[in-house]
Amino acid sequence: MFLNIPSKTALAKLLKVAPYEIDSVISRRRALYRPKKLGKPDGSCRRLLVPCGKLMLLQDKVKRHILDAIPFPSCVHGGVRGRSIVSNARPHVQQPLVFSLDVKAFFPSVRPSRVFSIFQSLGFGNEAAELLMKATTWDYQLPQGCPTSTALANLALRGVDRRIQTLAETYGFAYTRYVDDLTVSGPSYLHKFRRLLQRILESEGFHVKPEKIAIMYAGGRQLVTKLVVNTKVNVPREKRREIRSEVLRHRNNRDGGLSNAERGRLAWLTSINPTVGERLQSRVSAGKRSQ
DSSP: OOOOSSHHHHHHHHHHHHHHHHHHHHHHHGGGEEEEEOOOOOOOOOEEEEEEHHHHHHHHHHHHHGGGGGOTTTTTTTOOTTHHHHHHHHHGGOOSSSEHHHHHHHHHSSSSHHHHHHEEEEEEHHHHHHHHHHHHOTTTTTTTTTTTTTHHHHTHHHHHHHHHHHHHHHTTTTEEEEEEEEEEEGGGGGGGGGGHHHHHEEEEEEEOGGGGGGETTTTSSSSTEEESSSSBBBOOOHHHHHHHHHHHHTTOOTSOOOHHHHHHHHHHHHHHOHHHHHHHHHHHHHHHHOO
């Protein structure tokens, strides 16, 4: 994808807004972000900045008219239509070794200057690229919670993806990335690439979380984006038991059955392991008929 959008006027035409609307939203964006905390499985919190009002509308237009049209390579799975944690895990099934690592403080490490360069590389002139940078960043970083952030984060890692994918093709191993979670798998000698992969990330301006580095051999459990990949892509046994227990415990609630969240977890389980999910769904249906 390469555009030729040199100015504010051309950008406004692309986004189907008036030029003054872009200026108005950007000048007021401090008041148009809402902080939100999201609990993580380890007990910590993820800090989100969720846009609202006209800022959300503008970012939606940037996503729809610009970012959604960008093709991403096959190794990228997070935030790409038609791809998921399942497609991200599938290339790593039945491998002698699986090696994964996470980027440290990924979204905060994507600075406005990098976002400006990304838009320039897509064909936006300095004026248009600066406006897009201001519309999609805040507090000197890429804020989590914005509709534009995942695609821009993916673009920020283009150099990393290209370099690791070239290595993968040369040495015969698999590589996928789900947002800030990178996974490679293949022959057991793959562990020799550990430091090289970290150096690639560091040379591109990112850092690795030391506590999230995992080297998993076929003799033990191998997890990719929290899915087991030893013999097939599957939900871990303890997670299947947790969902089963929750669903069966609540299927006979006086309010008529499962909550939306429970139905969502059951549907997620079924999408990954149809046999287990459909069997559990049958038990839920049978319980409803007996009421």
